[in-house]
Amino acid sequence: MQLKENVLNVKERIRFACERSGRDPKEIQLIAVTKYLDIDQTKQVLDFGLDHIAENKVQQVLKKYEVLKDQGTWHFIGHLQTNKVKQLLGKFDYLHSLDRFSLAQEINKRAKLQNLKVQAFIQVNISGETTKSGLAPEELLEFVEKVRLLDSIRIVGLMTMAPFVEEKEVIRPIFRRLRELRDEINDNGILGYTIHELSMGMSNDFEVAIEEGATFIRLGTVLFKGKV
Numbered sequence: 001m002q003l004k005e006n007v008l009n010v011k012e013r014i015r016f017a018c019e020r021s022g023r024d025p026k027e028i029q030l031i032a033v034t035k036y037l038d039i040d041q042t043k044q045v046l047d048f049g050l051d052h053i054a055e056n057k058v059q060q061v062l063k064k065y066e067v068l069k070d071q072g073t074w075h076f077i078g079h080l081q082t083n084k085v086k087q088l089l090g091k092f093d094y095l096h097s098l099d100r101f102s103l104a105q106e107i108n109k110r111a112k113l114q115n116l117k118v119q120a121f122i123q124v125n126i127s128g129e130t131t132k133s134g135l136a137p138e139e140l141l142e143f144v145e146k147v148r149l150l151d152s153i154r155i156v157g158l159m160t161m162a163p164f165v166e167e168k169e170v171i172r173p174i175f176r177r178l179r180e181l182r183d184e185i186n187d188n189g190i191l192g193y194t195i196h197e198l199s200m201g202m203s204n205d206f207e208v209a210i211e212e213g214a215t216f217i218r219l220g221t222v223l224f225k226g227k228v
């Protein structure tokens with residue numbers, strides 16, 4: 001896995017991206033996307049000291065959480081079916097994929113029963129790719145107004161995925177738009193509190209995401225395989 005070498009390399013790239021954009025590397029949380037790894041390898045990642053980990057499949061979380069729950073901060077980044085909410089609840093610290101109101105209602109209902117408060121990012125589909133989940137930007141403000149009323153959900157920020165392309169000119173406006181949408185939510189005061197986090201940037205594009213304000217970057221390939 002060459003974890004050490006890859007992590008050092010990624011941290012250096014984070015530092016350079018911060019320098020270019022006048023940011024402090026401490027503002028950026030690195031999430032290791034362990035969906036590619038088995039339980040033992042995931043434990044190695046946690047033991048190494050990467051304590052934010054992310055999974056995208058409910059079954060995987062259930063298996064890994066059973067063994068590793070005392071370690072790390074857990075992020076769920078995959079599409080979440082409404083009928084799986086019950087199983088998953090309580091087994092993650094952050095949900096990055098809140099993308100529809102029916103899901104929000106189900107989470108709220110179940111969380112209330114368990115006396116939990118769920119921290120969630122709203123996923124926005126800025127690129128408009130039909131293969132990606134997420135609310136259209138035009139739907140976002142109305143969605144926020146409705147979610148505000150669900151008191152077992154705490155919105156912490158917004159999440160998006162850029163298309164998998166090389167051209168930075170295609171990727172950058174997508175990340176910039178997510179930042180503008182966050183600022184718009186805050187300026188309007190429609191949530192009743194301020195949100196700060198931007199979950200954006202993967203192996204292919206994390207430096208651009210940092211330059212545009214990412215606070216959580218989600219990296220798998222570049223950490224575990226070295227090359228994208």
Ligand SMILES: *Cc1c(COP(=O)(O)O)cnc(C)c1O
Nearest residue numbers: 033056077202203218219220221
């Ligand atoms: C797999 C995945 C990542 C990590 O992608 P890499 O290109 O391997 O870094 C990030 N975010 C989401 C939502 C993913 O599904």
